[in-house]
Amino acid sequence: MENPQRLYVRSRPGRLEAQWVVGFVDGEGCFFVGINPHPEMTCRFQVLPEFTVVQHQRDIQLLYALKAFFGCGVVRRNREDRMAYRVRSVDHLSQRVVPFFDEHPLKSKKRIDFFKFRRILQLMMQGEHLKAEGIERIREIASSMNTGRGR
Amino acid sequence: MENPQRLYVRSRPGRLEAQWVVGFVDGEGCFFVGINPHPEMTCRFQVLPEFTVVQHQRDIQLLYALKAFFGCGVVRRNREDRMAYRVRSVDHLSQRVVPFFDEHPLKSKKRIDFFKFRRILQLMMQGEHLKAEGIERIREIASSMNTGRGR
Numbered sequence: 001m002e003n004p005q006r007l008y009v010r011s012r013p014g015r016l017e018a019q020w021v022v023g024f025v026d027g028e029g030c031f032f033v034g035i036n037p038h039p040e041m042t043c044r045f046q047v048l049p050e051f052t053v054v055q056h057q058r059d060i061q062l063l064y065a066l067k068a069f070f071g072c073g074v075v076r077r078n079r080e081d082r083m084a085y086r087v088r089s090v091d092h093l094s095q096r097v098v099p100f101f102d103e104h105p106l107k108s109k110k111r112i113d114f115f116k117f118r119r120i121l122q123l124m125m126q127g128e129h130l131k132a133e134g135i136e137r138i139r140e141i142a143s144s145m146n147t148g149r150g151r
Numbered sequence: 152m153e154n155p156q157r158l159y160v161r162s163r164p165g166r167l168e169a170q171w172v173v174g175f176v177d178g179e180g181c182f183f184v185g186i187n188p189h190p191e192m193t194c195r196f197q198v199l200p201e202f203t204v205v206q207h208q209r210d211i212q213l214l215y216a217l218k219a220f221f222g223c224g225v226v227r228r229n230r231e232d233r234m235a236y237r238v239r240s241v242d243h244l245s246q247r248v249v250p251f252f253d254e255h256p257l258k259s260k261k262r263i264d265f266f267k268f269r270r271i272l273q274l275m276m277q278g279e280h281l282k283a284e285g286i287e288r289i290r291e292i293a294s295s296m297n298t299g300r301g302r
Contacts, residue, residue: 019170020177020258026213027178059259062177107171108210 016069018104026108029053031117033142047129051087051097113145167220169255177259180204182268184293198280202238202248205229264296
């Protein structure tokens, strides 16, 4: 029988292929927009878009490969034995993550969350998250995301 | 805002690309070998290898796309609102699923389960699952699979 450790060392992920990233994110990715109270901001709320991929720590090298692939984001502990690759910068999300998934569409229903996520980023680029009305609009879109995934 | 339903209709998965399948299975796939008591068989045990991908029912079309991609297997309800694509035939596993992942290696630690799965299929092709000693060897390999994934 093969020695799994040896095989592991031999087959590091290296540079990822675009379609692998799409398939993996279709399975494991999450597009999320948090809206938190923030007394110091004009409209009292802060909009926090986030692209995340969570994995068991034994596959942390895949998260670093994603970080290298997108050229942005961080790898941090999520909770317990799970790690997360996370992009929170609006610039990085708009200039790197969104264009990638525009060019290489997700195949799962997760793409509907992606469309909403992209729309919220557009509204933020227009400064809508700094107005009470814009916040309401963003909140409405965000509240319809990540529903019905059954987990 | 885009109409998600329209976008969904527009972007059916169609024919999958190999690397998408690898990425998706790295995230969502499972290689499992069940060993069940079976009084009618010579060695009293039946070895049941199985390749499975489970998804929320809203992405059932991806499971049918996988079925078309591998040209084998079935799509069935798993439990509650989740569906499963499943290949159980030893011939289909040996001739279609295993060669695909030999040619397009998994990037996650799931490939260690795949190597064990492939080894068990080889032993079955040699008839080892029909001998008490072979069953013990298979049981030993199978018991070390799907551990430490943290879910």
